[in-house]
Amino acid sequence: MxxxxxxxxxxxxxxxxxxxxxxxxxxxxxxxxxxxxxxxxxxxxxxxxxxxxxxxxxxxxxxxxxxxxTTNKTDFFREPSHFDFLTQQVLPELCEGYNGYKELKVWSAGCSSGEEVYSLAMVLQEFTEMISGTDYHITGTDVSLTMLAKAVEAVYAEDRIADIPMWLRKKYLLRSRDRAKQTIRINAETRARTDFKRLNLMDDTYDVHNKFDVIFCRNVLIYFDKATQCAVINKLAEKLKPGGYLFLGHSETVSNMQLTLTPVQPTVLKK
CATH class of the missing domain: 1.10.155 (Chemotaxis Receptor Methyltransferase Cher; domain 1)
Incomplete structure (x- = not known):
């Protein structure tokens, strides 16, 4: 070249x-x-x-x-402390004092082949089963059509599921009937609570129709320069509901950025 x-x-x-x-x-x-x-x-x-x-x-x-x-490195329950914080603080706070029906809306921006989406789905399903009148829906977006097709199919090699607790595997994963394939698939009920679409975070506006309670955009900004990182975070913030949370990757920092969100942890921001 x-x-x-x-x-x-x-x-x-x-x-x-x-x-x-x-x-x-x-x-x-x-x-x-x-x-x-x-x-x-x-x-x-x-x-x-x-x-x-x-x-x-x-x-x-x-x-x-x-x-x-594009780099498409991802895992189930990657950076597990985020899922702990989501379960222990964010979700209870979002549903506190709510009477009636509430659908939690979550966006996984830069979802790659879907492992993050389905990790979130397992966490949200467990939470909403404990809180009557609640449900959830997760939108996954990525710039790669190949990765999105894998996310929709939701079929993964068995060696990819090591970080999923055994009790969650039994509940949400289906083993292939052909044991020679050594693959699993996310069950239909969980897949039905997700949707996927192509979206480029460099777009001027983001073509997602919901306002979200939670956005995960982790280990994506590391590929951008500082000015682009700041612009992307502020555009993501526009898609958050008041009181909503944005999760970034642990290697990503927002120091010295002019943002419309408030840091509550080093890689968690709140609107």
Whole structure:
């Protein structure tokens, strides 16, 4: 990949998706796009760039390029202290003194292949079963169509579920009838309380129709520069109900940012 082609790609990726792509990541970008060159039977990155930025490429190839360059590391119950805080403080507070019917609305922004969504679903299901008149719905969004398709399917390798407590596995997971596959699937009742859609956090406005009680946007902002991080957090805040909570990843900091949210813990903010 020539410096010119790399600069053209990295500038676009940064502007369109907020992902920092410095010179040190040139080899990584080459490796991740090699499969796309092979799939399109192209001999060079120059040829790929010319196609990618053509009208046809923007329509047909851009989603595949984004899938290739985005990092999709996720796990069930990742950063478990967040789930403890959600269960012990946030959910009781949100439902305190409420009479009648209440549906808790939660958004997992940057949900990848869905593990975070279904971890949240298990926690919310357990909570709402204890509080009469409550229910929940979770929206998962991601920029990668490939990851969203996996989230909707909700099928995972058995070695991915080690961090799910055994009693939750028995209640929410279904083993494949074909034992050779060694996969599980989230049960239908849990999947029915979720929906997934494509959303780019770099968009000027976020096309989600609800105001949310809780938003998880964890380990996504680390790929953005400081100004973009601040802008994204404030746009997420617009989608929170008053008194709602935003959870960030443990490696993400909001120090020296002008925000419309108040930190209540190092990576938890409240509207």
């Amino acid at each position: 020539t410096t010119r082609d790399f600069n053209r790609l990295s500038e676009y990726i940064n502007n369109a998706y907020g992902i920092k792509m410095p010179e040190a990541k040139k080899v990584m970008l080459e490796c991740r796009l090699q499969k796309r060159l092979a799939a399109l039977n192209m001999a060079s990155y120059k040829e790929y760039c010319e196609y990618l930025f053509s009208e046809q490429g923007m329509s047909h190839e851009m989603v595949h390029m984004v899938d290739a360059v």
